[in-house]
Amino acid sequence: MSEIDEINTLKEDILQAPDIKPFIPILQKMPTVEVAEILWELTDDKLLEALLLFRPDQQGAIVNDLGFETQYFLFQNMNRRQFAEMFENMDSATRADFYRELSKKEQINLLPYLTKKVREDVIHLSSYEPESAGGIMSTDFATVLENMTCAQAIEKVRQDAPSKKMVYYIYVVDEDMVMKGFVTLKRLIMHSAETKISEILIREYVYATVDEDQESVALKVDKYDLVAIPVLNDESRLVGIVTHDEAIEIMRAEATEDIEKFMGLTPSDEEADYLDDSVKRHYSKRIIWLASLAALSIFSGIIVQRFEDMLAQVMILTLFMPMMTATGGNTGSQAATVVITALSLGQVTLKNWLQIVFKESRVGMLLGLSLGLLTYVNVVIIGWNSTTPEDYTLFYVAMVVGIAMTIQVFSATLIGSGLPLFVKRLGGDPTVAASPAITTFVDITGLLIYFGTATIFFTFI
């Protein structure tokens, strides 16, 4: 807590100060992610001015954590040579992402200032699909050959290390970069200097392929508790690694995307920041689902219309329409949440569909009976001052509404839990069976149940 307060106080001080220079010695000792956080609050001009007071390696680390807009401002306003030096110190995955966003012309403007190695690296990495393993991998990894001794391997890592951030796993390759296995740095220092790498390398390893979806890669890093996962191309050549911190980022982004989809928001391709996003973009993110569902609710109007005569006769029924649809919607989206969560945590698969339906039937039955009873009481309370139709007592009406509620809750539970399974069965993403969609759908079925039950009890019995 107090650390965060300290950073915030420092941030305030810097933002209010006319000159940032006196703060540089403090900032230089702080983690670059915190420096980035503070500098990002400044105007672009001030940020640039401050950034130039850092060493190029620090500049690279700081700029890693800034958004594309700010990076692009630096690209346009810095001396090309200075920018290139900073760029070379950025994380290989991040700088490839930046490069990908540039226009062809801008790319060609930047390339001549880069060293041959970085130039090739950037061109190579930026050629992959952004959401594939290739698109997120970094090339900061260390390699050794199978016939080296531990001492030779450590020596090679020492020489390579300044530019290789991730040296905890050292990848064993042949002359063509075909991956043979890996050794951990721990294993390397645990064995005697003369031990051959071929004797200690781990040949059974988990890897990703360049075109693998980023979510699948992140799940592997998580499942096998890896610090990094190697990425292989079609010829089994090692082309990159995805580190654990990248995996966390991806899992978080995917979780946000899932929630958004589930709540009927249209996820945007680019990373969005609430305040930076324009009103128009917020609008377009939300309107599609809202409008589709509003259009869909034309059906609820038609249903009510069909039963207009009954409503005119038994006016009191109107009072409980909102209760019926609201409770159904809540029940349905709860059930959908439970099933989608269980699916995404891998607790259930489509194979379990019968078990799920059976369990939800029983849960739905219990919920339906409880809420039916509650509704009975509600109706009696509200209806006390209302005019009941001549032929029926208030208790009879309350019973009818209660029974309709029981059926509505039971069916909403089944629809809410079944719809995600159904969408998944069709090969879709179960989160598309979104909460607003279920709510609207259950509204419609709920009105049918309500008026259907009423018809039976008031017309036929």
Added chain:
Amino acid sequence: MSEIDEINTLKEDILQAPDIKPFIPILQKMPTVEVAEILWELTDDKLLEALLLFRPDQQGAIVNDLGFETQYFLFQNMNRRQFAEMFENMDSATRADFYRELSKKEQINLLPYLTKKVREDVIHLSSYEPESAGGIMSTDFATVLENMTCAQAIEKVRQDAPSKKMVYYIYVVDEDMVMKGFVTLKRLIMHSAETKISEILIREYVYATVDEDQESVALKVDKYDLVAIPVLNDESRLVGIVTHDEAIEIMRAEATEDIEKFMGLTPSDEEADYLDDSVKRHYSKRIIWLASLAALSIFSGIIVQRFEDMLAQVMILTLFMPMMTATGGNTGSQAATVVITALSLGQVTLKNWLQIVFKESRVGMLLGLSLGLLTYVNVVIIGWNSTTPEDYTLFYVAMVVGIAMTIQVFSATLIGSGLPLFVKRLGGDPTVAASPAITTFVDITGLLIYFGTATIFFTFI
């Protein structure tokens, strides 16, 4: 994909085979997390039989990934000495979790079989709050002293390493375990053998305190891209570490809890598995919110009742009640999702409340106008065959309903985005402003807006 298929095929084969023995050589070469996955599918008896065919260190690693129920079965059915040997090979955090769940009597039964070191470790770790840094930390870390040389430090790590899983960060402490800083294993091998640790140690480091909430710990690991974070007690002594894989687990668990809370489910304390949970437990997880909201919707009944006379006069208004409440609910929970997501990703804080309200007002205005227009069209379509009141044309009614919809969507956007901020301002968890709660709340305000607008246009104008 094909790897997962392979595992599944192997799983099938093992489950169908009368004897698991022939598969052991294959299983012994696989990652223990996969072995755990396969063995967990067996009956408890068969699992125990299979487990005994592995080495104790493998047993420990496999049992790490089984659930408490299964671990408890092993505890009850294995020879105490065998169990203790396996237990000593488990991850220190996991075995402390297991120990914490045992009864006092069972704990006393287990302790004598453990070595002094493990015994003390288990008693110590299990004494912390389960959801604090102390409760999730592991004691598998390596330490060196400040006055050692790099060569001496590497030698110490080599000696300690077999029992220390995480040696990529090596913590520098004094004789009382007070933390002085840390060195990475990379830094250690990069410097010459004679370099003193005091010259290369990193003195500015991020740490957690033993009583810190687990979510806060996980966020630090994420923010600073750490492989592990040290945990210090009140006297600045190093008592444990929390590793990156533990941090991923926590973030995932917290994300699930957030979704559950947001959808009006009462999260249970214990880890729950969809199929293992009893119907009763599923029921109790859902009924609280449903019943409260159903009780709350008594108000929507009362509102409709107040306007019964108007409804009897302008019957056509009944048709659009469901449309009004459904669209309002969808709009409100969308807006809440957007704000809660932005809050949890740290894109906005309470300080930005005015900016948020201003942005949402504009978005709500646009959404309201669009949906109002759509509603106008809807009403004309549905109302074509309906009886309109004598004094008004269908177009007049459509205009009134459309205006009501515009106001409803605008206000639902403000309520949906404002409620999470308000709850947070009161010191609560913004996710409590849950989607069903907002839906039900907006239903009620929506009916007021609907009938209020209708009253103005049909009675006064």
